[in-house]
Amino acid sequence: MEFDFPLRKIIHVDMDAFYASVEQHDNPELKGKPIAVGGGSKRGVVSAASYEARKFGVRSAMAGYLAKRNCPDLIFVKPRFDRYKEVSQQIRSIFFEYTDLVEPLSLDEAYLDVTENKKGNPSATLIAKEIREKIFERTGLTASAGISINKFIAKVASDYHKPNGQKTVNPEExxxxxxxxxxxxxxxxxxxxxxxxxxxxxxxxxxxxxxxxxxxxxxxxxxxxxxxxxVRGIHHSTVKPHRTPKSVGAERTFSENLSSEILMLERLENIANELERRLKKSKIAGKTITLKIKYSDFTLQTRSKTLPYFISDKALILETAKELLSQAPLQNSVRLLGISLANLNTGHKKNETKENSVSVQLKFEF
CATH class of the missing domain: 1.10.150.20 (5' to 3' exonuclease, C-terminal subdomain)
Structure with a gap:
């Protein structure tokens, strides 16, 4: 099939059970065992599960007690996000050996545009294989990859041969x-x-x-x-090396449900402190404040207000969050509160030049 738009060579790299795999690598006693990164208490939540645990239906975002019910031998491990970030940076440095067009989606996955790459290798398939081998050599972890003409198909393809596999979808396929x-x-x-x-x-x-x-x-x-x-293979989104955040937020899940508004206001102050820290670190401000409320029955409610000016100061954020909290009666006791700031001052002029195009040859090798 011929396409009437520029074809790219896109790789989606996705680490296999990343958090859990890091824990198993760093602690050999956990290898081959069902583990969950997160809390196993009544209010705990699974952040990630090893493949051994997934066989029992343990999944991320699952309540810890339910995960334990599904898998009685499940081992819970406390998250070490600094360690995950450290390993993620090692992996990302490998990506940059091949291209500067790297778009991280999270600590454990990213898109790479290797249409034109630093190695001068015309085969995206071979590049993906090399990258996965280097990741294993330097970190001891496995990754899966999808390779195709755009980000959508590459991401779908990366799930095909998990774990530790890859799939290429050529233009004619x-x-x-x-x-x-x-x-x-x-x-x-x-x-x-x-x-x-x-x-x-x-x-x-x-x-x-x-x-x-x-x-x-x-x-x-x-x-x-x-x-x-x-579904027609049309997805024009390019690999964006610098993804602009749409919002910045902070939230807390409480060990006990809160019914007292005084206690909620205290918690909101702590959350606003953390949000201010993140905003200052990123040098970001925003206009739209959203208060997130999760009740004890797990129903979720959000309340938002847009100001006529940009803010990043804790006092203004907290003042607005308090106003939103008192906007309407609470439906139940509260298990989680969060504050986020959107409508950020990160806007920039869109690149008005056309995408870097590649002439479509009779055979576009992957």
């Missing part, structure tokens, strides 16, 4: 790959959306492709336009 794909595998289609698609008779990429843009927009709004394009 894109259509068949997407048509055969289970709709749940489409990046951006969550559980609720997948269930809605099932009700509409959409189970695979081929089913999705059969729907008109009008039908998808009517049923899924702006996301419908996104689905219409990606």
């Amino acid at each position: 894109v259509v068949e790959f997407l048509e055969d794909l289970d709709i749940r595998k489409f990046y951006g289609v969550g559980k609720v959306t997948a269930e809605k698609m099932y009700r509409l008779g959409i189970f695979t990429g081929k089913d999705l492709k059969a729907k008109t843009a009008e039908f998808l927009e009517a049923n899924f709004g702006k996301s419908g336009t996104y689905y219409y394009h990606v």
Whole structure:
């Protein structure tokens, strides 16, 4: 198939069970055992699970007590985020040996554009293999990778042969790959959306492709336009080396549910302190303050206010957060409070030049 847009060579690298793998690497006694990074108490939450634990249905964001119920032999390990950041920086330095077009998504995954690369290697597949080998040599950890013509397909492909594998989707394979794909595998289609698609008779990429843009927009709004394009292999988002944050926030989950507004105000002050620290460190300010409230029954509520000026000062953030807290009666006791700042002063002129294009040859090697 010929594409009427520039083809890129994009790699999505995703570390395998990153936090848990770091813990197993640093403590050989944990190797081969089901472990969860996080808290195992009644209010604890799993941040990451080893593959041995995943066999028992243990997943990230799962309550610790439920994880233990699923896997009685589960070993809980306290998170060491400074260590994870240290290893992540080692991994990232490997990426920069090949290209400066690196877009980190988190500590454990990133996109790389290797269309033109520092090694002069025309094969993105071989580059991905080299990168994974170097990661293992320098950190003792395994990574998986997806390689294709855009970020969307590369990300989907990186899940195909996990753990410690990779998959390349060549330009001529894109259509068949997407048509055969289970709709749940489409990046951006969550559980609720997948269930809605099932009700509409959409189970695979081929089913999705059969729907008109009008039908998808009517049923899924702006996301419908996104689905219409990606199922056709169209995804123009470029690899952005410097991702601009859309919001900065801080939150706390409490060991005991809070019913007293006085206690909540005390906690909000601590949260505002942390948020101010993060804002100052990043030299960022914003206009929209959002208060996040999670109740004891796990229902979530957000309340927001936009100011006419940028703020980063704790006093102003806290004053607005208190105002939002008293905006309406609380529905229940509270297990989590958070404050975030959006509408940031990080805006910059979009690059008006056209994307660096690569002429589409008869054979675009991967």
